[in-house]
Amino acid sequence: MTTSAPSAPKVEEEQSRRRGGFFSRSALASGLLTGLLGDRLSESLNSGGWIRVAGFTVAIACALIWAYYDIPIALRAYRRWRRGGVAAVPAPDLHAAAEQAESWMFQLGSGAAGMAAAEWFALNEPRLRDLLDTEKAREETADDLARICDALEVWYLRRYEPLQLLALSDFLAAVADTSGRRDLAELAAARAATAYRLMGDLDSATTRLGISDNVATHSRTAAALTTRRQVERALLHLERAEQSPAGNDRDEAVLNARDRLDDARLNRPGPDLAAEVAISINLAIVHLYQQDPENALDHLGIAAARATAAGDISGHAHALELYGVAAWMQRSPHEAKRWWTHAEHLYAEIGEREGQARCLQHLGSAAVVSSRLEEGRKLLERSASLRQSESELLSTYLEAARETRQLPEVEPDPVPRFTGGWIRRRLVQLRDHFR
Numbered sequence: 001m002t003t004s005a006p007s008a009p010k011v012e013e014e015q016s017r018r019r020g021g022f023f024s025r026s027a028l029a030s031g032l033l034t035g036l037l038g039d040r041l042s043e044s045l046n047s048g049g050w051i052r053v054a055g056f057t058v059a060i061a062c063a064l065i066w067a068y069y070d071i072p073i074a075l076r077a078y079r080r081w082r083r084g085g086v087a088a089v090p091a092p093d094l095h096a097a098a099e100q101a102e103s104w105m106f107q108l109g110s111g112a113a114g115m116a117a118a119e120w121f122a123l124n125e126p127r128l129r130d131l132l133d134t135e136k137a138r139e140e141t142a143d144d145l146a147r148i149c150d151a152l153e154v155w156y157l158r159r160y161e162p163l164q165l166l167a168l169s170d171f172l173a174a175v176a177d178t179s180g181r182r183d184l185a186e187l188a189a190a191r192a193a194t195a196y197r198l199m200g201d202l203d204s205a206t207t208r209l210g211i212s213d214n215v216a217t218h219s220r221t222a223a224a225l226t227t228r229r230q231v232e233r234a235l236l237h238l239e240r241a242e243q244s245p246a247g248n249d250r251d252e253a254v255l256n257a258r259d260r261l262d263d264a265r266l267n268r269p270g271p272d273l274a275a276e277v278a279i280s281i282n283l284a285i286v287h288l289y290q291q292d293p294e295n296a297l298d299h300l301g302i303a304a305a306r307a308t309a310a311g312d313i314s315g316h317a318h319a320l321e322l323y324g325v326a327a328w329m330q331r332s333p334h335e336a337k338r339w340w341t342h343a344e345h346l347y348a349e350i351g352e353r354e355g356q357a358r359c360l361q362h363l364g365s366a367a368v369v370s371s372r373l374e375e376g377r378k379l380l381e382r383s384a385s386l387r388q389s390e391s392e393l394l395s396t397y398l399e400a401a402r403e404t405r406q407l408p409e410v411e412p413d414p415v416p417r418f419t420g421g422w423i424r425r426r427l428v429q430l431r432d433h434f435r
Contacts, residue, residue: 094135098144101128101151108154109314114350121155128152132171142179146172146187153191160354160388162198169195186215186225193232202236209233223268227275230264233257234282241289250289258286273310277303281315284322293326300326314355317346321359333366340366357386365397377401 101124107117128148135141149172156165169192176184189212196205209229237257244250261283268275280303287296300319307315324339344359364379380398387394 094131094141094144094148097128097131098147100124102147105151105154108158109350109352110311111313111349112311114313114352118158118351121151125152125155137175137178139179142175142181142184145175146181146184149175149191157194158352158354160198162195165198166192166195182215186212189215190225190228190232193229197232197236197239200239202239205232205236209236227264227268227272230260230267231275231278231282234260234264234286238282238285238289254286254289258283261286273306274312276306277310277312277315277319280306281318281322284319284326288322288325288329291329293329296322296326313346313350314352317343317350317352317355320346321355321362324359324362328362328366333370337363337366353386354388357383360386361391361394361397364401365393368397368401373401 104117104120107113108121110117128151132145132148135145137145149168152168153165156162156168169188172184172188172191176182176188189208193205193208193212196202196208209232212225212229234257237253237260241250241253241257244253261279264275265279265283268279280299284296284299284303287293287299300322304316304319304323307313307319320339320343324336324343327333327336327339340359340362344356344363347353347355347359360379360383364376364383367373367376367379377398380394380401383394384398
């Protein structure tokens with residue numbers, strides 16, 4: 001049986017307590033000896049005043065040193081008591097849950113255990129939320145609470161649950177406030193920005209990104225979170241482009257997204273496959289918005305290679321999905337169908353329902369456009385059963401397949417943005433900073 005070594009703050013506090021105890025006993029002993037020796041010497045030698053002065057000086061010095069060591073310890077104990085009781089170490093159940101959740105988070109989207117990880121989160125997400133609801137946020141538990149929040153963020157992004165993600169951000173902000181952890185406050189604000197973007201509230205998302213920018217600009221996680229914010233701002237610009245009619249406003253939003261992605265690519269903190277995959281995929285999306293599938297394919301080739309090197313099935317599937325979009329734009333429907341089918345199989349392997357649903361929607365809408373209405377209806381109904389988010393276009397094509405009415409003159413599906421899988425891989429890069 002092994003035991004873990006105590007943390008450095010605890011060792012220092014114990015050493016300080018021992019030194020304080022030594023000097024408190026020294027002060028008491030010095031005071032007693034001063035009185036005894038002073039009385040004896042004054043009786044025998046008719047002197048002893050200097051003995052008393054020296055003895056009391058030593059006693060006072062020892063008492064001051066004792067106060068120096070022990071009073072800060074007492075103040076820290078009082079502050080912990082005011083926050084809701086003293087807890088020297090995190091609760092064992094909380095620590096074990098954080099270790100387990102973090103371990104499974106690293107498997108989400110991977111080839112080895114992606115499906116098992118998805119099943120684990122589906123089964124254990126309520127238990128993790130109960131832990132967050134019942135465990136008091138304290139300095140000693142901040143790291144474990146943050147690790148559970150990291151894992152749940154990835155899960156909620158995969159399931160497209162922005163309200164849950166926003167609640168998670170609010171909880172982490174409270175943990176940061178209680179523990180004085182500015183790095184966690186910075187992450188909480190960035191996480192809220194993602195949630196607001198997914199809900200369509202782009203102004204609130206922009207505001208939260210600004211807050212995150214100004215929280216902890218010199219923390220150890222600042223460089224990594226700067227990359228996250230740049231990618232998030234690019235996604236906000238792409239959302240604005242999607243909401244704008246064709247014209248100058250839409251073109252400007254797409255160019256702004258490209259600028260943010262170029263900044264992220266040039267300023268990322270060292271070699272980082274996760275960031276390279278995310279940036280390359282989103283640069284490809286920018287080119288697809290600009291009706292430039294050839295340049296999009298260049299970035300998708302980089303993204304697919306980096307995702308394969310990292311063992312990232314989710315990122316690889318997303319690159320193949322966008323290969324299909326590019327092929328459709330190049331009027332190669334058979335090639336597009338091949339890419340979407342391959343991507344759908346990869347998403348299914350790792351239990352990524354939202355990605356699988358998008359590919360089925362691509363395939364179904366393409367079938368409807370080709371007048372294969374029965375095939376299209378089946379694919380679109382499967383997509384609807386898997387999707388966690390609303391898709392107006394899915395409803396339009398499903399209605400067209402069922403009623404054989406006039407088909408809409410639009411592309412089979414809007415270009416999907418790339419977020420969730422990259423967030424998981426970015427948290428892998430940050431995990432050591434939250435321990």
